[in-house]
Amino acid sequence: MHNVTVTPEVWERILAIRSGRACSCCGNWSDGESAALDLYGPLARRDLGPITVAQIGQSLDGRVATVSGDARDVSGPDGLAHLHRIRALVDxxxxxxxxxxxxxxxxxxxxxxxxNPARIVIDPKGRLPDDALVLRADGCRRLVIQAVDRKRPAGVEVIRLPLVDGLFAPQAILAALHEAGLSTLLIEGGGITIAGFLEAQLLTRLQIAVAPLLIGAGRAALTTPNARLTLAECIRPDTRVFGLGSDVVFDCGLTPLANAAALPLHDRAKSSPCQTASYLS
Ligand SMILES: NC(=O)c1ccc[n+]([C@@H]2O[C@H](COP(=O)([O-])OP(=O)(O)OC[C@H]3O[C@@H](n4cnc5c(N)ncnc54)[C@H](OP(=O)(O)O)[C@@H]3O)[C@@H](O)[C@H]2O)c1
Structure with a gap:
């Protein structure tokens, strides 16, 4: 397990990678800062094409809520900070x-x-009220993906897609969002939505942040619609493990591109000569 230390200096570098002003392979970093570059670098890079990452914050026993639906504070403070960092890196x-x-x-x-990223809600039947917090006008782009003919508040972009067997094809959702100029995406939940993209093999990465909490009964983090009968059929992704302090993140690469982008910092520096070293003084 790699323990992550996010100093202001390394976070500034990661934001510079996001905006194409810096590389993710050079510099003199502590072990914890190198781990931060390893964890966040693949999400910050824009030279690898579109990325779709899903993130779940869950308990040790794989749950996201109690039976009464209490879902606040499953993640610890470092797990929450991690989620906000991913938000800052995506479109x-x-x-x-x-x-x-x-x-x-x-x-x-x-x-x-x-x-702040654009905010996107998948709402096929138009159930989301106009005064929902995600739709507030604060200067960020707001998009709703829907099948019904429903007007939304001024400034909210509507993407209309057809339903196939009651669902949008996840591929059609991604294509529409890429067309709208959003190519690096975080799917923040819930389990139904993430499972749809996982089953369609459209996730580049899946990050599961585990908090030291036992809920015992309640909502499972992820349940895929298609049951697999043997363990041999199950997904065994290449996984890196990062200690964040209060939580542990399992960062699963689900495509060859994801795994190439996740080479450790020192191996990246060796394998490809840096093009942006002039950034470093
Ligand atoms: N701990 C975490 O990381 C985390 C994060 C987020 C949420 N949560 C928890 O997760 C729970 C909510 O999650 P959930 O799994 O029940 O719901 P969800 O994934 O948030 O929403 C599912 C609904 O979104 C629409 N939808 C999603 N994908 C679609 C597709 N491909 N095509 C058409 N419609 C699609 C459907 O709406 P319709 O039903 O209108 O058809 C579907 O029923 C809450 O308990 C929340 O607290 C936990």
Missing amino acids: GVMIGVGTALHDKPRLDVRLCSGP
């Missing part, structure tokens, strides 16, 4: 309408510096 953060209605998240960046 857009997407949730299913279930999460928008239940958790009423703001989906902005408050626990670190960095830009």
Whole structure:
């Protein structure tokens, strides 16, 4: 396990990677800062094409809520800060309408510096009320993906897609968002939404942040619609493990590109000559 230390200097570098002003392979960093570059560098880079990352914060026993639906504070403070860092690195953060209605998240960046992402809600039937927090007008782009003919508040971009067997094809959702200029995406939940993209093999990475908490009974973090009968059929992703302090992150690469981008810092520096070393003084 690699223990991550996010100093202001390394976070500034990661934001510079995001905006194409710096590389992710050079510099004199402590072990903890190198681990931060290893964890966040693949999400910050824009030279690798579109990225779709999903993130779940869960208990030790794989749950995200109690039986009564209490889902606040499953993640510890470092797990929450991690989520905000991912938000700062992506173009857009997407949730299913279930999460928008239940958790009423703001989906902005408050626990670190960095830009706020566009906010996207998948709401096929138009269940999200106009005064939902995710739709507030605060200068960020707001998009709703829907099948129904429903007007949304001024400034909210509507993407209409057809339903196939009651669902949008995850590939059609991604294509529409890329067309809208959003190519690096975080799917922040819930489990139904993430499972759809996982089953369609459209996730570049899946990050599971585990907090030392036993919920015992309640909502499972992830349940895929297609049951696998043998362990041999199950997904065994290449996984890196990072200690964040209060939480442990399992960072799963789900595509060859994801795994290439996740070479450790020192191996990256050796394998490809740096093109942006002039950034370093
Ligand atoms: N700990 C965490 O990391 C975390 C993060 C987020 C949420 N949560 C928890 O997760 C729970 C909510 O999650 P959830 O899994 O029930 O719901 P969800 O994934 O937030 O929303 C599911 C709904 O979104 C729509 N949807 C998603 N993908 C679609 C597709 N491909 N095509 C058409 N519609 C699609 C559907 O809406 P319709 O039903 O209208 O058809 C679907 O029922 C809450 O308990 C929340 O607290 C936990």
